[in-house]
Amino acid sequence: MARHTQPIKTSTLTGPIAAGSVFFLILAALAAVASKAQWPVTFGVADWAALRFTVWQSFLSALVSVVFAIPVARALARRRFVGRGLLVTLLGAPFILPVIVAVMGLLVVFGRSGWVSQGLGLFGLPPLSIYGLNGVVLAHVFFNLPLATRLILQGWQAIPAEQFRLAGQLGLPPVVVFRTLEWPVLRQVVPGAFALIFVICLTSFAVALTLGGGPRATTIELAIYQAFRFEFDLGRAAMLSLLQLVVAGSAAVAALWMLPPIAAQMGRDRPVQRWDARGAGLRALDTMWIGLAATFLLVPLGAIAASGLAGLGQMPSQVWSAAWTSAWVAALSTVVLVALALPISMWLAQTRWGGAEALTLVGLAASPLMIGTGWFILINPFAAPTQFALIVTALVNAMMSLPFAVRILMPAMRQVIAEYGRLSASLGLSGLALWRIVVLPRVRAPLGFAAGLAAALSVGDLGVVALFADGDRATLPLQMYRLMGSYRTDAAAGAALLLLTLALGMFWACDAWGRRHAEG
Amino acid sequence: MLKVEGLKISLGGFALQASFEVDAGQRVAVIGPSGAGKSTLLGAIGGYIPSEGRIDVGGKDVSNAAPDQRGIAMLFQDGNLFPHLTLAQNVGLGLRPSLRLTDGERARVSEALDQVGLAAFEARKPGDVSGGQQSRAALARVLVQGKPLLLLDEPFAALGPALRGEMLDLTSTVARDTGATVLMITHAPEDAERAADHVIFVDEGRVEPPQPVSEIMSNPPPALRAYLGR
Numbered sequence: 007m008a009r010h011t012q013p014i015k016t017s018t019l020t021g022p023i024a025a026g027s028v029f030f031l032i033l034a035a036l037a038a039v040a041s042k043a044q045w046p047v048t049f050g051v052a053d054w055a056a057l058r059f060t061v062w063q064s065f066l067s068a069l070v071s072v073v074f075a076i077p078v079a080r081a082l083a084r085r086r087f088v089g090r091g092l093l094v095t096l097l098g099a100p101f102i103l104p105v106i107v108a109v110m111g112l113l114v115v116f117g118r119s120g121w122v123s124q125g126l127g128l129f130g131l132p133p134l135s136i137y138g139l140n141g142v143v144l145a146h147v148f149f150n151l152p153l154a155t156r157l158i159l160q161g162w163q164a165i166p167a168e169q170f171r172l173a174g175q176l177g178l179p180p181v182v183v184f185r186t187l188e189w190p191v192l193r194q195v196v197p198g199a200f201a202l203i204f205v206i207c208l209t210s211f212a213v214a215l216t217l218g219g220g221p222r223a224t225t226i227e228l229a230i231y232q233a234f235r236f237e238f239d240l241g242r243a244a245m246l247s248l249l250q251l252v253v254a255g256s257a258a259v260a261a262l263w264m265l266p267p268i269a270a271q272m273g274r275d276r277p278v279q280r281w282d283a284r285g286a287g288l289r290a291l292d293t294m295w296i297g298l299a300a301t302f303l304l305v306p307l308g309a310i311a312a313s314g315l316a317g318l319g320q321m322p323s324q325v326w327s328a329a330w331t332s333a334w335v336a337a338l339s340t341v342v343l344v345a346l347a348l349p350i351s352m353w354l355a356q357t358r359w360g361g362a363e364a365l366t367l368v369g370l371a372a373s374p375l376m377i378g379t380g381w382f383i384l385i386n387p388f389a390a391p392t393q394f395a396l397i398v399t400a401l402v403n404a405m406m407s408l409p410f411a412v413r414i415l416m417p418a419m420r421q422v423i424a425e426y427g428r429l430s431a432s433l434g435l436s437g438l439a440l441w442r443i444v445v446l447p448r449v450r451a452p453l454g455f456a457a458g459l460a461a462a463l464s465v466g467d468l469g470v471v472a473l474f475a476d477g478d479r480a481t482l483p484l485q486m487y488r489l490m491g492s493y494r495t496d497a498a499a500g501a502a503l504l505l506l507t508l509a510l511g512m513f514w515a516c517d518a519w520g521r522r523h524a525e526g
Numbered sequence: 527m528l529k530v531e532g533l534k535i536s537l538g539g540f541a542l543q544a545s546f547e548v549d550a551g552q553r554v555a556v557i558g559p560s561g562a563g564k565s566t567l568l569g570a571i572g573g574y575i576p577s578e579g580r581i582d583v584g585g586k587d588v589s590n591a592a593p594d595q596r597g598i599a600m601l602f603q604d605g606n607l608f609p610h611l612t613l614a615q616n617v618g619l620g621l622r623p624s625l626r627l628t629d630g631e632r633a634r635v636s637e638a639l640d641q642v643g644l645a646a647f648e649a650r651k652p653g654d655v656s657g658g659q660q661s662r663a664a665l666a667r668v669l670v671q672g673k674p675l676l677l678l679d680e681p682f683a684a685l686g687p688a689l690r691g692e693m694l695d696l697t698s699t700v701a702r703d704t705g706a707t708v709l710m711i712t713h714a715p716e717d718a719e720r721a722a723d724h725v726i727f728v729d730e731g732r733v734e735p736p737q738p739v740s741e742i743m744s745n746p747p748p749a750l751r752a753y754l755g756r
Contacts, residue, residue: 425605428574434594435623443625447610 021353035380067146075154081292104466111306141217201261314503378470395474454520555718
């Protein structure tokens, strides 16, 4: 007999209103941009080059990330060793690592005068160059290899332990285990992981800003920034924004049906006992993959810590005021995110309308710089947009986090409705009391996690603020970028360490809040 | 007290029809094979499953009322308590969904917990007490709710036979104290004989009107006889 769940009686309007205001902010920006574009829109040689580079680097980044993630995930799935849990947790770290901090770490290791280049110099070899396509893809892989690894690992860990027990009892060789158990999951997860990374890389800005540039390595997002910032050509910025929307939007829509769910935590990460792959050769192979991945991820992080400690004393005072600015922008952004994500995810968890889930992905496709450009155009006739730089940054950051937050919260909301919908209805719980007494305590853990992601993402974001800000107003990532641009590398490294601490600290504070008193 | 008239529920391929009356103060066991529609029937009366027809509780038409506006308290198979709230808070929800209780209401909650033998457990959470104690806490809430009709969808099914009997007795006490009419689903004829005075037999979407338990058990109709295996 069918089991019925009682829809939960929160206000039926708050969800659509919250979603509607997000749409309004995006559509208003789009309309403003379109009004400035010169019709008919024409594309120059540089624009086509930006489009080609954007798609090509996204494709390469997604491909490399996924191809290397498979052996790493396989090694992690079938090995148990001391520190495995820590390593799996660290795979989540790039998600909250500020992009510009990672770039700094990669430069210290792989840059022209970085550790690897110095090592090569000892053998008389030329230094590495990570500016251009190489660097952009390297940085994207640094961020997305762990994401892909986690997605694949999650898929494999969802295979019931009994199946591996059966495989062990039958003595199935690794090849057969792969074909019968691992491959079907891989075939489901890999296209989704590839699509997600491809879409994320399409709208990547900070990596292209720091490691790309020039006619051969400019993304559309970077071209918008340059048109806006250096040429102040609003028409061209508008035209590029539309191009970006079409490219990223169609990719996101195409990817929608294969996107994997984003698990809040790998909390129940119990390595499954496996009996395949016991040979010494396979063990060595797995060890090598885990070692390579750990080195690739950990060494740049260590480099930030090492060079940052040295640079802490050399930071100008602006760095500290920028850190303060960043902290409150992130706090504001997180509050906005929570206020939007809670009603939207509750609404989406209850609605039967299939298009609802697609709404959450619009945020992935809408380029932050397009929204920023649009709001610059809207504010400009009435006030100096620089005065609103930080507010707009906080709002845009909240919108960037929204798709992730909604995907994290929705399963928890669905569970609350399924388990406590009838009981709440029978007791007449509704409105705010329902939120306070039932929903918030039940979704506290994923809410804390989502808020932590949003805070870290906002504090580390170098995007809209770069468009708007003047000399007086800067967030910490922007300040750090300015230090890098003026070759004050030591001070920039110190700022990177401060920024990293701030991002991890804010994430930890929110996540710890969510886990405290959170019950299963 | 409860009057069901031309009730019709269709869920996919399953259809259920019912017309019957239950007098005030009766304790009615709803029995029948799995999948016969017992839970569906109670779900519709409680307002959790959409249905056609008319449902009167205490002389008032509640067919279109929300679950909490029907004068009905209901205990489900599981999930009768919020695990993150203390037992006292869970009981308090029966008085005020906002949980902002007056001193008098707080005393009422303590009294109810005392009545079901949980005086020392007010500050505990459901996860820290036994299954039987969880059932007692849910019954304490029924006590403070003081609704005229109580629906039980096998809330004690997971308990052992002795404990289940104990809970049925406690339910009868609670029902007597609040003057509530009871409709309870059960699989076990001995439960019906222990805690009910009437029986409604449900089979393949048909709902027989209530009959005195001694009569129907001593002379069961063929379908019920087949179900009971007698």
